[in-house]
Amino acid sequence: MSYVERLVCSKCGTAYEPEESPVMCRKRDFGRLDVEYDYEAVSAKLTRASLRSRAPRDVWRYEELLPVRQKFAVKLGEGNTPLIHAKRLGEKLGIGNLYLKDETRNPTASFKDRAMAVGIAKAVELGKKDVAIASSGNAAASLAAYSAAAGIRCHAFVPDDAAIGKIAQLMLYGAAILRCRQEKEGEDATVQAMLEAVEESGYYPCPSFGPFNPYQVEGPKTISFELHEQHEWAEIDWIFVPTGSGCLLTGVWKGLQDLRGVGLVRSYPRLVSVQPKGNQALTKAINMHLRFDQIVPEAYPKSVASGLLDPFPWDGDSALTGVEKTRGAGVSVDDPAIVQAVKDLAACEGVFAEPSGAAGVAGLTKLLEEGVVEKGDTSVVLVTGSGLKEPDKVMSMFSQMP
Ligand SMILES: *Cc1c(COP(=O)(O)O)cnc(C)c1O
Numbered sequence: 001m002s003y004v005e006r007l008v009c010s011k012c013g014t015a016y017e018p019e020e021s022p023v024m025c026r027k028r029d030f031g032r033l034d035v036e037y038d039y040e041a042v043s044a045k046l047t048r049a050s051l052r053s054r055a056p057r058d059v060w061r062y063e064e065l066l067p068v069r070q071k072f073a074v075k076l077g078e079g080n081t082p083l084i085h086a087k088r089l090g091e092k093l094g095i096g097n098l099y100l101k102d103e104t105r106n107p108t109a110s111f112k113d114r115a116m117a118v119g120i121a122k123a124v125e126l127g128k129k130d131v132a133i134a135s136s137g138n139a140a141a142s143l144a145a146y147s148a149a150a151g152i153r154c155h156a157f158v159p160d161d162a163a164i165g166k167i168a169q170l171m172l173y174g175a176a177i178l179r180c181r182q183e184k185e186g187e188d189a190t191v192q193a194m195l196e197a198v199e200e201s202g203y204y205p206c207p208s209f210g211p212f213n214p215y216q217v218e219g220p221k222t223i224s225f226e227l228h229e230q231h232e233w234a235e236i237d238w239i240f241v242p243t244g245s246g247c248l249l250t251g252v253w254k255g256l257q258d259l260r261g262v263g264l265v266r267s268y269p270r271l272v273s274v275q276p277k278g279n280q281a282l283t284k285a286i287n288m289h290l291r292f293d294q295i296v297p298e299a300y301p302k303s304v305a306s307g308l309l310d311p312f313p314w315d316g317d318s319a320l321t322g323v324e325k326t327r328g329a330g331v332s333v334d335d336p337a338i339v340q341a342v343k344d345l346a347a348c349e350g351v352f353a354e355p356s357g358a359a360g361v362a363g364l365t366k367l368l369e370e371g372v373v374e375k376g377d378t379s380v381v382l383v384t385g386s387g388l389k390e391p392d393k394v395m396s397m398f399s400q401m402p
Pocket residue numbers: 110111112138139208242243244245246247248249307308310354356357384385386
């Protein structure tokens with residue numbers, strides 16, 4: 001049985017029945033179809049007590065709050081990543097209650113596996129044979145892996161400077177790779193090319209952006225479920241989220257709302273969106289109190305954090321709401337601070353992150369310096385992707401090879 005009540009377009013408010021399994025709003029207005037659940041019915045099944053005796057230790061543990069039935073899932077071990085008490089890094093930063101949600105442990109080494117596991121399960125349910133994605137790398141690598149396991153063809157539109165480790169994954173998982181170059185200011189060439197392919201060939205769109213696939217938000221939200229369960233429902237003050245398109249932040253925010261909706265938590269942690277200085281449209285919008293439709297895309301995004309370079313925050317509307325409603329913050333960090341975070345995570349905690357994956361630590365460092373985060377606060381930093389994806393970048397952080 002499904003607990004989905006309906007899907008509602010974030011732009012125009014059009015409501016869809018779950019049986020329609022819509023992917024994009026039929027008005028093609030780039031609204032995201034937000035999935036609404038029957039919280040009352042779910043709350044009868046999903047309780048702190050029932051969770052204690054529940055078996056599946058992956059994303060599908062929270063099946064009642066997912067938009068597709070577990071029987072359609074292709075399972076590679078997505079989710080159930082460790083929440084690590086980072087004592088040594090905490091000591092360096094002068095705080096005691098620092099936790100890392102280590103998303104590098106997912107099957108293809110980034111949190112995107114949560115989104116793609118749910119996205120592909122939906123494609124399986126719908127009997128799709130071809131899926132399409134626009135991505136700087138991690139999302140495409142993840143979709144390619146889940147497509148391979150499901151026997152579905154994956155068409156990946158990637159920027160021409162995508163990281164070598166991510167391209168290697170795509171090649172081995174058997175995806176068709178289409179490289180795209182940005183030609184115009186603020187344009188996302190990969191998204192344009194993907195949309196054309198979707199309209200022309202009828203591929204199922206599965207990029208990690210809510211407006212093109214509503215199920216993308218529903219996977220990453222399990223991060224919020226897991227970290228509360230792992231923290232034994234004790235209060236968390238801050239969650240630091242590296243942000244590009246805002247889909248991850250939207251997912252984490254959706255997860256918090258679901259938890260409160262079904263009565264599992266009473267209050268929200270404060271959400272912090274962390275962006276690189278070279279691509280900070282959302283941070284600016286948060287700090288200048290802009291509306292979503294006032295956001296100006298970054299003309300030519302540039303940063304060592306290649307996973308955070310979406311010129312336009314597709315899910316920025318919900319990301320802005322999440323930050324506002326939780327009294328959170330938006331912060332930008334420069335590349336040297338991100339590189340320092342990569343080094344600190346590895347040297348203090350044994351966690352090997354790519355620059356995008358480590359940006360949350362740089363964000364926390366900055367808010368500690370500014371006195372926004374206080375010494376006694378409990379912070380969770382999402383470490384979103386593995387350093388093994390970009391070995392060349394890691395090596396270039398050191399002036400001398402050993
Ligand atoms: C995609 C990605 C992000 C950002 O997620 P958005 O949903 O685009 O905001 C952060 N870290 C890594 C490693 C990623 O691959």
